[in-house]
Amino acid sequence: MSKMSQTELAVLGALSVQSMSGYAVRAAITGTLGHFWGESFGQIYPTIARLEGAGFVERDVAGKTSGSTFGLTLAGRKRLVELLAEPNQSAPPRNGTLLRLFFGSLLGPEVCQQILDDARMRAEQQLAELDAIAHEVRAEVRADPDARYRLLTVLAGQHSARAQIAWVEESLELLTM
């Protein structure tokens, strides 16, 4: 699977929840998937157009005076499941913070501590957001068992953020020893 079809996957997924405009797809992705996925307009519209050409997506102009609504066709839903089942090929990691810290001796301990503090602050902020979302989603799960899957992605973010914070603590100790 090319990387492009990762974008297709995200778009098809968004439209599988409900039909909506391209603009709304973007909003749905940055809002709901925002903690682990991102797409820009420049990707979304061409992708929708390609999916429409391939018969996976249908445009419903209907009586609307402006804008259109896009929805999955049957083939589109099948294609979505197909893409979901493919193994995830992850891109090589690129962590700018670690790259900087690796050469930290050229920067000095003070600057490195600042970089670490920044990382901790970002992680703490993200953790707070995720805690709030987790609370909501846990409530949803009681009503709809399928909401578990959404909860999984929130849990992943929480674990990751907490690990980041613990790492910063340990690292600061190591630097000030």
Added chain:
Amino acid sequence: MSKMSQTELAVLGALSVQSMSGYAVRAAITGTLGHFWGESFGQIYPTIARLEGAGFVERDVAGKTSGSTFGLTLAGRKRLVELLAEPNQSAPPRNGTLLRLFFGSLLGPEVCQQILDDARMRAEQQLAELDAIAHEVRAEVRADPDARYRLLTVLAGQHSARAQIAWVEESLELLTM
């Protein structure tokens, strides 16, 4: 800072440790920085050429019959510190595993459990590698305090891998409830 200068940063960093060929830069990056950074030949050679044009890197053909050695100039070392000091602008995250699990209800619990097991296996394998490296680097730190910075990046990987494993455990429980 453009994203390109992230590649410049990695290349300058590699050459700051010692002068070497472009081929060796690639080996150094995939080897030593491999757990949090990746570069391909197609990026490295043009980047070295650009750095050479800008006067940050010097080519030393010397008496060698083939190949050349690249080393940092004074301006190059200054440039490296400059880039290191710039704030890290991280790319929007793209986690294919989470994207799939988010739409897990379309795949069913069994497939999702398999995805989680895969993730755990990869994390465990990475953790084992990192544990070994950490052992080595801790020994180096006793001789050279500057090796701490290398240790930081290894610690980050360990925390991240352990978090991943803990997340899988919790998620599997949630799915089999």
Added chain:
DNA sequence: CCGAGCATGTAACACGTTACATGATTGC
């Protein structure tokens, strides 16, 4: 002498972001 690995590069393609252009709708 021949294959494996060292070494340098380029070209084609894929991917992605940003900025721009354009217009409709809606609430004040």
Added chain:
DNA sequence: GCAATCATGTAACGTGTTACATGCTCGG
């Protein structure tokens, strides 16, 4: 009527990977 937001798209640019082409050198 005017501003904010919804909505659709394109063009330019930067970035990055892959595959290819080429030649050296060194050990067996």
